[in-house]
Amino acid sequence: METWKEFEANELTHSAAHHLIAIHELGAEYGGWARVSDIAKDLGITRGSVSINLRALKKRGYVVTDEHRMVKLSAKGLEVANSVKSKKAGFKTFLIDVLGVSEAQAEIDSCKIEHLISEETSERLAQFMDEHKPAHH
Amino acid sequence: METWKEFEANELTHSAAHHLIAIHELGAEYGGWARVSDIAKDLGITRGSVSINLRALKKRGYVVTDEHRMVKLSAKGLEVANSVKSKKAGFKTFLIDVLGVSEAQAEIDSCKIEHLISEETSERLAQFMDEHKPAHH
DNA sequence: GTCAAATGTTTGGTATGTCAAACTATTTCC
């Protein structure tokens, strides 16, 4: 009867998920390392906000920093970043290819729910997509 | 590039959506009217929280109150409550019947995303479900 | 090596959404 509170209990908030994704993408060419101001620029928020948000993500073990204040995902952070990205990609593909939703709306919807979908659902969706792949000769 | 901020721009928060749904369901037998303390009991939060949250929902035109402090959805509030409920129901059915997700997980996932799904996606999903109804004789 | 620019942090502010607890108002019971 209080299923609705599961939302608050979610491992990651939408904001936290996007901080991790930003680090992952910005760090891609630099061995995983990213800078606070580049994360801020990428997310369109201030350096101050990122600084504070990273403190919490660091404390919770999702990111690590080095002596030059460079930021990197921990193993746990990398795992959840990849999980969220794959959920988003899978759901977006489903929306476009199966339901026929427009690309723009599919991007928005998949971005909104990427961090909320359970492993069970994302696995079943992947299985469904696999079974309904366009036929090949 | 800042699609991720659409989340914050969503018409309803998860909490707001569930306040509206609670009013809708509690009021069902009383001409739509519900009491603060029953809403609080239903949601599992304090009367104080509900009181404050309703103030905002009233200001934004989703609920109305009478001289006895009874609470009811406005036409707009009723519309969004119904929309959210139907999105949840449609998505949950899809998860269970099409993907084979467990009932418990489908309930949680659909509850988390019910207020985030666009009209376009929910319409396409409804259409998909309609086209894939179990065959009848 | 100095000075300016860029970067990172901190502080004080806002908004949401929760709590506990104090307070006020209403209803119910006898």
Added chain:
DNA sequence: GGAAATAGTTTGACATACCAAACATTTGAC
């Protein structure tokens, strides 16, 4: 009709997540 229980509101607290602006630190240009 008075006392107790119930209902509603308000206050002060906390957590998240943003901003602007002040501040500190680091980097880079010369």
